[in-house]
Amino acid sequence: MTFKGVKPINYGGREVWPLVEGGKGVAVSNHASSGAWAAAGGIGTVSAVNADSYDAFGNPIPQIYSGRTRRDRHEELVAYGIEGAVEQVKRAFEIAGGKGAININVLWEMGGAQRVLHGVLERTRGMVAGVTCGAGMPYKLSEIAAHYGVHYLPIVSSGRAFRALWKRAYSKAAEWLAAVVYEDPWLAGGHNGLSNAEDPLKPEDPYPRVKALRDTMREGGISDEVPIVMAGGVWYLRDWNDWIDNPELGAIAFQFGTRPLLTQESPIPQQWKDKLTQLDEGDILLHRFSPTGFYSSAVRNPFLRNLEARSERQIAFSLEQAGDHTHQLDVGVRGKNFWVTRGDLIRAREWVGQGFTSALKTPDNTLVFVTEEEKAIIRKDQADCMGCLSQCSFSSWMDSETNSTGRLADPRSFCIQKTLQDIAHGGDPEQNLMFAGHGAYQFKKDPFYSNGFVPTVKQLVDRILTGD
Secondary structure, three states, X not given: OOOOOOOOEEEOOEEEOOEEEOOOOOOOOOHHHHHHHHHOOOEEEEEOOOOOOEXXXXXXXXXXXXXXXXXXXXXXXXXXXXXXXXXXXXXHHHHHOOOOEEEEEEEOOEOOHHHHHHHHHHHOOOOXXXXXXXXXXXXXXXXHHHHOOOEEEEEEOOHHHHHHHHHHOHHHHHHHEOOEEEEXXXXXXXXXXXXXXXXXXOOOOHHHHHHHHHHHHHHOOOOOOOOEEEEOOOOOHHHHHHHOOOOOOXXXXXXXXXXXXXXXXXXXXXXXXXXXXXXXXXXXXXXXXXXXXXEEEEEOOHHHHHHHHXXXXXXXXXXXXEOOEOEEOOOOOOOOOOEEOHHHHHHHHHHHXXXXXXXXXXXXXXXXXXXXXXXXXXXXXXXXXXXXXOEOXXXXXXXXXXXXXXXXXXXXXXXXXXXXXXXXXXXXXXXOOOEOOOOOOHHHHOHHHHHHOOOOHHHHHXXXXXXX
């Protein structure tokens, strides 16, 4: 029994359910989950962000970097990225068996994004229906997609962002625009597009924002048949009853990013799957520790709490005596040219007494206090950088001629490549960044998952189509 009003849509010349699997990077949305999602009649999404390749026995090939310089390692990263994504697309396409559709997902701010996109689309002709892309302003997305005869689906969080993309680039390749993904910046998992004008603590109702997006699309002459894909906070279709067949909004599809994590085909380790079923409401934190500079949402586990605590052990300093910076800092640093307030001097001495004996400079003229062990890990991770982002605040890498942002590396952040590779391949979900949408607590409450039930992707899609 299909939920009222949910009917197949025409996508790239084929009939599919208006259900999109959200792309989750670094080996999470892989061929097994996305191929099965397409086979169930939806739009499966292979992540082209650090995707796994396999050896002759089918085991993932560890991504080991032997280049001596960051630039050399960056070239290795791009090669791994292309090989892995091509392999994943081919396998997903085979599993789909001609049903549904296969998209790929890239982050515009990932290192070498355009090269990876060209490399993958060149070698998977006829297999990829569309490219979803967010994290940044992907102006060149339409041009690259059109070059390969593939649709594109920009991910935006406001009508304003879409208007800028449309005017500057997308209107020139309007026929390849398959949909616009509206990603709720307060509810979606992973990186999201919360702007400086928006309050992270004051979520806004998505309806007026999506209506404004549709109005912007209409201004550009885009047909109401081009769907807006609602992403972030989508669990039950019945919660979106008023959105379906609503003339104000035009065609609507729905993206599921968090629910597909807990399926039999989902490649994430068992420990991670178990953890998902234990979450309570409020366990997901919208935070700004990511080295991308974007807000992102992840489980507030010991890994994130450690980053929160690190930033709290932070004081401002001047290099000369000025204003209320009247006291010389005598702990955590070498040299005498760090001037701080009296209160901060007392706090710094307390932290050192607790074992946080090293003070590391940040780009904002502050010092954070860490243990010697933490300092060694931070320095090693910064030195091992392979340029996985177009620019990284943690290592100060930038994909440019100088390979540097020109700013001091920021010890308040972390190596995102290292932690996401680790959690995806068996690392402890408590000690790594664990992306999830803010609705992940529903796993514990939704009767579908009672008694430890883990569905196949087909069972999940069938369940979603009933409204549940």
